Amino acid sequence: MKRTLLLIILLLCFTNKVHANELIITDKNMNETIRRDDFSLSLFDDIFVDREKLDVLLNRLEEQVYQPPTNAKFDDSWKLIPEKNGQTLDRINFKKFFYEFFYSDVSFEMKIPKKNVYPKVDSELLSDIRSNEIGSYVTYYRPSNKERSHNIKLAAEAINNVVVFPGENFSFNKVVGKRTKEKGYLRAPVIVRGELSEDIGGGICQVSSTLFNAVSLKGIEIVERYSHSRNVPYVPPGKDATVSWWGPDFIFRNEYSHPILIRAKAIDGKMIVRIFSSEHIRTHE
Template sequence: MEENAGTDILPLLNLLKRHKILLMISILTLLLGAFTLILYTWDRGQIAEGVVLEIPLGQLSIQEAQSKLEQLKHEISKRPVHFISDKKSFPISMEELGLTYNYQEPLQQAYLIGREGNFFNKAISKFRASWGITFRPNCQWSDQVLKATLTKHLADLNIPAEDAHFLINPDKTMQIVPEKIGKQVDFDSLIASVKKQSPNHVNPIPIPFQTVKPAITKIDLQNVKENGLLSNYTTSFDPNLKERTLNIKLAAKAIDGMLLKPGEVFSFNETVGPRTAEAGYQEAMIIEGSTFVPGLGGGICQVSSTLYNAVRLASPSLSVVERTRHSLPVTYVPPGQDATVAYPNLDFKFRNDSGSYLLIRSYVNYNTLNLSIYGKAKTQT
């Protein structure tokens, strides 16, 4: 019986021995796994392998990554964008175009990989990153800076439209110079194209243009000529008063060929401009208060008064907006039908109410001044 008892306990002892060995192996495996996990997640101050922020950052310290990214930021800011028009290139750096390039926030996010949560969370995030994870810098464009910079560099490409106009020949006849179509840079579309570009892969950008139509066409001027004379008025002067005669001719020349758009207000002072010696005006008698005194530009009130009477005759196609009488009677128009001017305070203004374009012609003969208005008469209602 004793021999059988010894034989029965031997397998049990062997089983316990095997369990003990397996337990020790399991504990060692767990300890080894834990040690490996600790080593894998050990913070060595480096960014996880597989992290990309414009460039690979794996195994770089945050200081090394900042240094490389700062160098890249500098290179990108100096990188030009090429704007193309008619095979000509206009390079402008991204820095001048107002690109804001910020990598700090995504760099901090990249640095936190493998550093948040427990050992398992750290290990999992670090392992996932090893397969590749990409962060993007924060890039923004300022519409205001873009508009200002593009305007500064590309405004010379704009070609303004030219209105059709009358050319006055030496014999006082007139010919029509046709209009010209203009063009201007479509800055809104150009800004949208810039904002679609990646700072790392900038393609040349064609410059878009918009057509600019002239306000006055050849047909408009032909209609003015066909409509014919609307009104005219003539006054006389003494040609022996040479200074006064010269002033009349200068002011009349400034008005001759003036074209008025429908609804436009004519200003004598804006059209003739300042009466200065540099402009060629000379001293002649003017009315100041209740006396006649010498003054620069004396005599041009005869031009404004002659024009005023032509405007009166063209009513209701024209309506007076601003008019002031002299303080003393003048001899070249009937009493109460004068219009005094003095730059810049006293002006003579009228509005084109005809609904079509009007042309002003001014003729100076030996001793007469004639103001004529051509266009379509306003229909009476």
């Protein structure tokens, strides 16, 4: 009888140890339980939180709940598509709740605290910088070359509606990203060390070169620009800007007092880039 009673007491103690001091974190499509003991610094008799483990938890939760914001933009007919807020983990409030849980003797249940992530470009800003065209350039290509035309269109879509703020650098490689099959880029003619060859993404140098000529303005500083090793047919000699994911980039800085808006489109054999800004734009003296 005594032996049975002792076994019951031990079982109850073990059960309390497993289920006490737990934090149940809930969110849409997520339910996670963490134990207080897993975040204690054992060298200090469970008095302090292991901050490295807490940071790992915060980073993991942030990855799960993060939703990026969407910038406002114009469609092809200049209809304004409003911005959308994103969301992320509210790390400060989560830490406050976590420490309250850690230094208590009870279990808690909580929903993940979140906060809004606001887009960089909103409708008000776009409305202000759409009215004043400060630069433009057009180059031409053969639509019959389907692969090259396809690549030009993809790269043009990537830089379309990009807003560059005062003092900010625009990097063609960062904005367009790596040109891969997974992104839809096709093999097309490129110039490599002065020789005509074929590679994934062939044709996008026409987009970067058109952009270079469109932003050759008083308030734009060209930070990085390289010419091809031989003349290209779509721009005059010395007016091109070659780009490669593992090599040259085209980078410029907006030195104007206001943001600039890039509008780019490839249609009917024409690569068109137009640059817009506010009516009140000026250069820094």
